[in-house]
Amino acid sequence: MPRSIRALAAVAAALALVSACNSASDQTSPGKPGGGGDRTVRGVSADSIKVGGIVSMTSAGGYSKKDTDLGAKARYLRANAEGGVNGRKIDYIGAEDDGQDPAKNLAAARKLVQQDKVFAVSPMSSVTFTGADFLEQEQVPTFGWGTLPSFCGPKFIYGFNGCLVPSPGGSINQTWPEGIGKVLGGKQGKSVAIIANDSDAGTFGIRTFRQGFTSAGFTVSYAKASVPASAVPSDWSAYVKDILGSNGGKAPDAVVSVMQTPNNIGLFTALKRAGYQGVLSDPTDYDPGLLAKDATKQALDGVHVLLQFEPFESDNPQMARFKADIKAAAGGQDVPLNMHMLTGYMSADLFLAIARKAGKDLTVASFQAAAQGFSDTGTLVGDRAEPEGQKDSFGCGALVQLKDGKYEVSVPFTCHEPIPFT
Known part of the structure; x- marks a missing residue:
């Protein structure tokens, strides 16, 4: 899979270069004023700003991030109810x-820009982002969860909680190792195993989290991006055997999975059946919808989930507003909250904050100028700043634990000083 993703990315770059000379999505052209003086700005009219998203609503493994779309809708609905952005x-x-398909990701990006003529893409939530080069080439402000390298470095692409997979010279968020250390009652002398999918994102995740846990004082006894990304294994015994013997022939104190829910269910179930008693943790399984099935609830019971935003259980007034916005967007229905909703919501929130700062004369140039030196404080993801967020994370997070059928905060939302990524 890594090879195919790289190949598609190369194709994307080539297509972007061709389209630069003959593009249907020019930034500006003569015509009716749309916020850019005597120019028409793509996606901007006198009274509206057109925005679209790219989300893995479906996938071959059944995993879905569809509620990311609902979260974005909720934030935009409130913005409109409050009068919009500068009118x-x-x-x-x-x-x-x-569909978590690299080819479809690029196709979606091209459609949004060339056919739908959007000003921005927010949210973008997928494990593949082959459309990144095209969106950067076309100068489309894009917002999403910064878990992919494309959110770290390009000028027009922003992570709603910063860059989580930095290049050397950037920084690494230490929420996970610091949180696991608190759960274990200390970090010194403790060991951790880290496992990820065999993909570009998985390989990079192993690299960053290995450094983060090591810097915090852990012994990283196992760190492999070895699980096939295309399908969930039916037999986890080989992985379990390697993990349980990785700490000098003994089990590590914690097992950290950098994978999605179907893989986590399989791995954690197999570890429990093998008698593992240590800490289990992942960054994806904060979803009350997972509790509807007894088998899933049992598999994830006791797991500490990494969050990079305020937990839903928080009494922060902004969380109460988020819940009210989601209910309104769902037609007044109480729907189970999940992290995908907040991904969409906060992606939209960051876009809105920068667009508001850009002022009435909204163009890509004015938007980018507003992003330079942008900062605010006390959001659901902590303090935000750009362009720092394009190379560093915002450094905040929490851990929640699924316990007896419900989530409880195991480590409160806290901000940690990031460490340099080398």
Whole structure:
């Protein structure tokens, strides 16, 4: 899979270069004023800003991030109810489904820009982002969860909680190792095993988290991006055997999975059946919808989930507002909250904050100028700052534990000083 993703990325770059000379999505052209003086700005009219999204609504393994779209819708609806952004309403046309397919991700990006003529893409939530080069080439402000390298470095692409997979010279968020250390009652002398999918994102995740846990004082006894990304293994015995013997022939104190829910269920179930008694943790399984099935609830019971935002259990007034916004977007229905909703919500929130700062004369140039030196404090992801967020994370997070059928905060939302990534 890594090879195919790289190949598709190369194709994306080539297509972007061709389209630069003959593009249907020019930034500006003569015509009716749309916020850019005597120019028409793509996706910007006198009274609206058109925004679209790219979300893995479906996938071959059944995993879905569809509620990311609902979260974005909720934030845009509130923005419009409050009068829009500098007099313009947000025309959110919804998200394209990329099916976690690299080719579809690029196709979705091209459609949003060349056919739908959006000003921005927010949210972008997928494990593949082959459309990144195209969006950067076309100068499309894009917002999503910064778990992919494309959110770290490009000028027009922003992570809602910063860059989580930095290049050397950037920094690493220490929420996970610091949180696991608190759960274990200390870090010194403790060991951790880290496992990820065999993909570009998995390989990079292993590299960053290995450094983060080591810097915190852990012994990293196992760190492999070895689980096939295309399908969930039916037999986890080989992985379990390697992990349970990785700490000098003994089990590590904690097992950290950098994978999605179907893989986590399989791995954690196999570890428990093998008698593992240590800490289990992942960054994805904060979803009350997972509790509807007894088998899933049992498999994830006791797991500490990494969050990079305030937990839903928080009494922060902004969390109460988020819940009210989600209910309104769901037609007044109480729906189970999940982290995908907040991914969409905070991606939209960061876009709105920068667009508001850009002022009435909204163009890509004015938007980018507003992003330079942008900062605010006390959000659901902590303090935000750009362009620092394009190379560093915002450094905040929490851990929640699934216990007896419900989530409880095991480590409160806290900000940690990031460490340099080398």
